[in-house]
Amino acid sequence: MGKVIVVTSGKGGVGKTTSTAALGAALARGGQKVVVVDFDVGLRNLDLVMGAERRVVFDLTDVVQDRVKLPEALLHDGRLDTLYLLPASRTRGKEALTEEGVARVISELRDQFDWVVCDSPAGIERGAMLAMRFADEAVIVVNPEISSVRDSSRMLGLVDSKPLKVEKGGRLDKHLLITRFDPVRVACGEMLSVDDVREVLPIPLLGIIPESEEVLRASNLGAPITVCGRESAVSRAYVDAARRIKGDWVEMTVPSKDKGLFMKLLGGRAA
């Protein structure tokens, strides 16, 4: 029986989709059978980040509404044998997803995969609630930035009350993933530190992903950063985070300012 993880944040643009793709691909690289599910109905971005947009025929809504069987909507990733994508619909609204339908699809996915990674839409409306409804674990993505931290704090409360698992008396495992972390700005006192963020969001730290132009490059290429940027610090940070999700103990490294400063002096950040 697979585990269902929701990648959520409240605020938009903090890196949910990038993180879903990167963690999903990193887990698949380790030989696990993984499906990444796009819950952002109406917008649909995960297929773009995965580079699968031209192959999308059917989507999550089609399966939820029983128009097609699950295998018809699942897209196999060409690069990793055990990685699959269930895209979202661009044409239908969030109302098209019923709780019963989503429950059935998630349960089917749980039977077939080791990991079901759900990319939540931004906000705290119905779509985000459905994405977390059947989750076993939650990854809260946060930027070291005031509005993101506040929204994630709100999201923590929802993750503690809305999922079915909680209603049945259980608890969700929660992980904090700090993204777009810029060690140079933290060192200059111009960005909230890891400790500042953790003080407000006191849950286990899954990883610290440095701010990097590699993320945009991966998005341009249509490949998860853990597939196309294997040697980058960002990719390594995501691979470590994926190992922690699996339960491995991996030492936590805070991105250091020295390298960042070096890059800055070389003009690397402007590239």
Place this chain on the structure above:
Amino acid sequence: MSLIPRTPVGSAPIARARLQSLLEHDRSLVSHADLLSVLREEIFALIERHAAIDANKVQFMVVRGTTASTLTVDIQVRHGRAPHGGPVRA
């Protein structure tokens, strides 16, 4: 020594302070919302002991001021006798 000119105090401490007060404010709003629902239920129960109330004709409103808030309760009480036969007070 750094080649990057540093300002003596960064903006992060300001962000930290703002975040703290934001969270305090958020929490007080939640407790406010809780307080309102508690008051609503208790006032409702108290009046229902003596009079019949139409649940659709009850209004609770809080107007928040800087130092104090005003709670306005508008309850329509039905004419006639209360369910248990006691006196009806308007």
